[in-house]
Amino acid sequence: MEILSNLALGFSVALSPYTLFLAVIGCFLGTIIGALPGLGPSNGVAILIPLAFSLGLDATAALVLMTSVYYGAMYGGRISSILLNIPGDEPALMTTLDGYPMAKKGRAGDALVISGVASFVGAFLATIGLMLLAPILARVAYLFGPAEYFALYLLAFCTLGGIASNNQAKAAIAACLGLGIAMIGLDNTTGMPRFTGGNLHLMDGVDFLVAIVGLFAVSEIFLFIESHGKNTAIGVKLEKITIPVKDIVGSTWTMLRSTLIGFFAGVLPGAGASLGSFLAYMGEKAVSKDKDTFGTGNPRGVAAPEAGNNAAAGGALVPMLTLGVPGSGTTAVLLALLMTLNITPGPTLFAERPEVVWGLIASLLIANFVLLFMNVPMVKLFVRVLTVPAWVLLPMVTMISFVGIYSLSGSYFDLLLMVAFGVLGYVCRKIDVPTVPIILGILLGNHMEDSLRRAMVISGGDWTFLFSSAISVGLWIAAIAGFVAPMFLRKFLKPPKPVET
Amino acid sequence: MSDRLFGLVTIAVALAFIVSASQLQTSMLSDPVGSKTFPYLVGGVAALSGLVMILRPDPEPLWPRGLTWLNLAIALAALIGYAYALKPFGFLAPTAACAAILSFQISGRPVVAILTGIGLSIGLFILFKYALGLGLVPLPPMSAPEAPTPA
Numbered sequence: 001m002e003i004l005s006n007l008a009l010g011f012s013v014a015l016s017p018y019t020l021f022l023a024v025i026g027c028f029l030g031t032i033i034g035a036l037p038g039l040g041p042s043n044g045v046a047i048l049i050p051l052a053f054s055l056g057l058d059a060t061a062a063l064v065l066m067t068s069v070y071y072g073a074m075y076g077g078r079i080s081s082i083l084l085n086i087p088g089d090e091p092a093l094m095t096t097l098d099g100y101p102m103a104k105k106g107r108a109g110d111a112l113v114i115s116g117v118a119s120f121v122g123a124f125l126a127t128i129g130l131m132l133l134a135p136i137l138a139r140v141a142y143l144f145g146p147a148e149y150f151a152l153y154l155l156a157f158c159t160l161g162g163i164a165s166n167n168q169a170k171a172a173i174a175a176c177l178g179l180g181i182a183m184i185g186l187d188n189t190t191g192m193p194r195f196t197g198g199n200l201h202l203m204d205g206v207d208f209l210v211a212i213v214g215l216f217a218v219s220e221i222f223l224f225i226e227s228h229g230k231n232t233a234i235g236v237k238l239e240k241i242t243i244p245v246k247d248i249v250g251s252t253w254t255m256l257r258s259t260l261i262g263f264f265a266g267v268l269p270g271a272g273a274s275l276g277s278f279l280a281y282m283g284e285k286a287v288s289k290d291k292d293t294f295g296t297g298n299p300r301g302v303a304a305p306e307a308g309n310n311a312a313a314g315g316a317l318v319p320m321l322t323l324g325v326p327g328s329g330t331t332a333v334l335l336a337l338l339m340t341l342n343i344t345p346g347p348t349l350f351a352e353r354p355e356v357v358w359g360l361i362a363s364l365l366i367a368n369f370v371l372l373f374m375n376v377p378m379v380k381l382f383v384r385v386l387t388v389p390a391w392v393l394l395p396m397v398t399m400i401s402f403v404g405i406y407s408l409s410g411s412y413f414d415l416l417l418m419v420a421f422g423v424l425g426y427v428c429r430k431i432d433v434p435t436v437p438i439i440l441g442i443l444l445g446n447h448m449e450d451s452l453r454r455a456m457v458i459s460g461g462d463w464t465f466l467f468s469s470a471i472s473v474g475l476w477i478a479a480i481a482g483f484v485a486p487m488f489l490r491k492f493l494k495p496p497k498p499v500e501t
Numbered sequence: 502m503s504d505r506l507f508g509l510v511t512i513a514v515a516l517a518f519i520v521s522a523s524q525l526q527t528s529m530l531s532d533p534v535g536s537k538t539f540p541y542l543v544g545g546v547a548a549l550s551g552l553v554m555i556l557r558p559d560p561e562p563l564w565p566r567g568l569t570w571l572n573l574a575i576a577l578a579a580l581i582g583y584a585y586a587l588k589p590f591g592f593l594a595p596t597a598a599c600a601a602i603l604s605f606q607i608s609g610r611p612v613v614a615i616l617t618g619i620g621l622s623i624g625l626f627i628l629f630k631y632a633l634g635l636g637l638v639p640l641p642p643m644s645a646p647e648a649p650t651p652a
Contacts, residue, residue, distance in 0.1 A: 054635055169553035173511050176547035180518055183543070187536045194536060195521055218580070225572050225606045226565045391608035392617050395600040398580070399625055406587055407635050415584035423577065430562050431503050449539040453532050461533035 003131060010358030013060055014366055022057075022065040023363050027370045030072020035382050037080050039397060040089030041073035041313075041330040042436075043216035047397065049337050050209055050404030059341045060356050064363040066337050067317075070330055071123055071364060074273065074313040075371050078115045078306055079382055083108055091273035091309035094281040098294060098301030105297050110244040112383075114299050115306040116375040117248055121255040122307035124368045126263045126314025130321075131361050133267070134350070137322040141347040144323075146455040147466050151475035153448040156269040156325045157437060159482035163275060165434040168483060174433050178441015179448070181206050188450055201413040208336050208442045210405055210414050214421025215428075215435045216333075217401045222426040224394045241379065244299070251303040254284055262308030266315025272328025273312040280308025314364070321345050321357060324447070329436040335443055504558030511551030519544035572606045579603060591640040592629075597622035 013019060033044030045066055052062045077092030082099035095115060102111040144152065161171025184195045185205025196202040258280035265276035284304035285294045294301045316327035317334075324345040326332040338345055343356065350357055374382070405418050428435050452466075459465030467473050522540035565573065579602040586595035601618025605611060629635045 051633065051635075055633060167554075167559060169550040169557070170559075172550040173547055173554070176515070176543045176550065179543045180540070180547070183540055189532055190536055192526060192536065194525055194540070195518070221576065221580075221603060222573055225576050225603075226569055228607060228609070389608070391604045391610075391613065392621070394607060395603040395617060396621055396625070398603060399596055399600055399621060402583060402587070403592075403625070403629055403635070403637070407637075410588075412584050412588060415587065416581065419577070419580045419584060422580070430564065431507055432559060432562065433507075452539060453534040456533040 003135070006135075006354060006358045007131070007362060009354060010360075010362030013355050013359030014064065014362035019061060019064055019359070019363060020366065022061055023068045023367050024370055026065045026068025027072040027367050027374060030069035030074075031076035031079075031371065031374055031382050032072075032385050033069065034073035034076025034089055034092075035079040035385050036388070036393060037084065037086045037386075039220070039393070040077070041070055042333050043213075043220060043397075044073050045069055045330055045333045045337075046209075046212045046216045047401045047404055049333070049340065050213070050408045051400070052337075053340055054404070054407040059343055059353075060359045062337065062341055063343075063356065063360050066334060067360060067364060068367045068370075070334060071310075071313060071367050072371055072374075073330075074123065074310050075116070075119045075375050076382060077309070078119065078302075079112065079379070080386055082111045082115065082302070083383065083386065091277045091312070092305075093274070094277045094305035094309075095302060097281065097305075098296070098298050101295070101297035102299070102302060107244075107297070109241045110247065110299070111302050112379050113241060113243055113376055114247055114251065115302045116372065116379065118251070118255050118258070118303040118306040119310045119375065120368055120372040122259045122262055122310035122312075123314055123371070124365070125256075125259045126266070126311040127361065127364045127368065129263050129311075130314050130317050130364075134318050134322050134357075137318060138347040138350040141322050143471060144347075145469075146451040146458065148469060148472045148475065149451040150448060150455060150466060151472045151479065152269070152323060152325055153444050153451070155475050155479040155482065156440065156444070158479040159269055160272075160440060161434070161437055162483040162486040165437075166432055168487060170431075170433045171437055174428070174435065174437035175441050178438040178443075179445040180441075181211065181438075182442050182445020183449070188446060189453055201411070206417065206442065207409070207414060208439070209340065209408065210418045211421050211442050212333055212336055212439055213401045213405055214418040215425035215438060216329075217397055218418060218422025219425025219429060219435075221394050221398050222422065223429065224390055241377070243376075247299040251300045254300045254303050255307040257287075258284060258304040258307035259311040262311030263315040265308070266312030266327055267318045269319045269323075269325045269327050272316055272331075273309040274328075276312025276315070277305035277309035280311075281305040321349065321360075322347060325444070326440065329439065332436060332439050332443060336439075339443070502558075503561055503564070505555050508551040508554030508558070511554065512548050515544045515548035515551060518547070576603055576606045589641060592626055592637045593622050593639050594641075596625065 030044070033039050034041060048069060049066065052065055057065065073089060074091070077087060077089040078095045078099065081087045081092040081095040082103050085096050085100040087093040087096055099111045099115065102108065157175045161168060161175060165171040184202055185193065186203060187194050193203055261280045261283055262276035265279055266273060281301065281304050284300060285291055288294065288300065290298070316331045320326045320331040320335055324335065326335045335345065343349065343353065402415060405414055425435055455465055467476060519541060522537050522544065525536050579599050583595050583599040597618040600621040601614045604617040605614035608614060626637065626639060630637050
């Protein structure tokens, strides 16, 4: 009953014409961002945050706009996977396995419709899951003290580093780099400057938006210059779109199973949508009777990863909203948005700002219907977007990044810092050092240090206090397991090779 | 080789970070942990991981070769120049120049690149100024440079 009244509050916020307008704009931009290769949800949302902020949107409006972009990008990622065999974003990688073979058989339209419906099922049910699970988790989160939060942050770094990267040492370096950057600026407790090198620009610390846009968006331009824009295709053709009713009905259970798997993969801090789509695909392949048709254009091989990754996108919002710990790169970017808007995610958010939380949930429900409409009947429009050549797209993205950051502070120093992060991002991506832990470190560094220091103030300097409650011991064990276990599981966690173009 | 080099750089940076942390002044009102402990932990873990990278490097990544380095260097120079030029020269000219240079580095076609630069500069200006209402300055200021704004 409580949920219904909360939801009514949410819809009263979300159904205002202005909010609806922002949700539609967000869905539209998001689908484009997702569809374009080289512009995934993380960097797409990242370059739009400074703009949303300088437009002076209020908290709810900004959040609705950006989460619509986020959901839209998750939907849109499948378009280039299916048509070009190039994932529009990382979680859409699994969709290339059966999506592209379907397109080669002349069933591109069917694949787009099936995956669009699967995205809807995954995202819609996951939003309901978010609605049910988040308030419960928020209540548990009230039991968290500084020691538990310290362990939770550690868990996020460990699972993210363990699962989402190929080399534990590199993930740890990335996390430390982010944490080290977060230390720059004034010490929260003592008010003394640290690691600024006497530079006045650094007294306030490094703005995480500058770091995010640099690492995610500016680094992309270097990668594209290196490949000379070969990763774009011009002249994609698509036949008339019909609804393959038989295939959709035939994959109903596939979608539901994958949604469940994806949602829980998304809820795990640090795991995210890529893991969700991977597990959904592998799970579906394992239970199916016609295993050998997977990889050759089986419609269920398209439905499973899309339901999985969109469900994971919804699931990833759960830890982000209730605990302030993001479950993926894009939710890390959304966390940056919340922090920019002076909203502190966590259990108190549900009690003190219900209009933000429930307005967000209601607009996500609405956004899903908008996205279903955009991604099934209107999908041809977005297919056209794929024909934008890299030599227009990449300069445009770069210029938008610059204007966004410049409009925040008007300082050339931030722009230079952003370029420096772009170079760092390029080098990291070349040598396979994950960039998401860097972002997470910059975002969470000060909170993590504060919780450690507050825990020590409470215990009077007794370090065993960190392991004194059942919750924190559980989190420490999960953190160590999340970091170590993937070393042994890595063999099984490799995605199958996509078919040759 | 790249991994070993990166590991070495990591260790050097981590040690510098630790040394820099040890120089921090502690204030009177310090807590049991203080401002140094967390940086020590971060630096320590980073140095250890750097060591692991030196001992167990991954296979060498594919680095760009020859002229591509030049393309990348030109792009980087254009971005740095753009960062400095945006304030004194207004939005239009630096954006057109930087976008054209980046476009040329990707496509290698000069005419297309120049048209892209001009088109993007004007198009984005209209979008930002009139659709989104951002306060961009299109052209360099005519009179004496305005007073520096506090950072």
